[in-house]
Amino acid sequence: MPEFVHAALEARGLRARYDARPPYQRNDYLLWINKAQRATTKQKRLAQMLDELESGGVYMRMKWNG
Structure with missing residues (x-):
């Protein structure tokens, strides 16, 4: 990482x-x-990952039922 x-x-x-x-x-x-x-672009993608982890239920802008 x-x-x-x-x-x-x-x-x-x-x-x-x-x-x-x-x-x-x-x-x-x-x-x-x-x-x-x-x-x-790396920072934009990192921000998206962090936002998705924070909100939960989302993976690569798709609904995810983890």
Whole structure:
């Protein structure tokens, strides 16, 4: 996990929610964030992941019944 993702999860207190997600979701999020070429896109994707973890019931803008 990149340090900037780790730091963002810790700062928002979402590490436990991230860890509770299935491994495929955790991997998808990290690959999706890291595939972005621009730093602004990485930050936008990171923000989306954090918002989805915070609200729960959402995975990649799709309803998820975890």
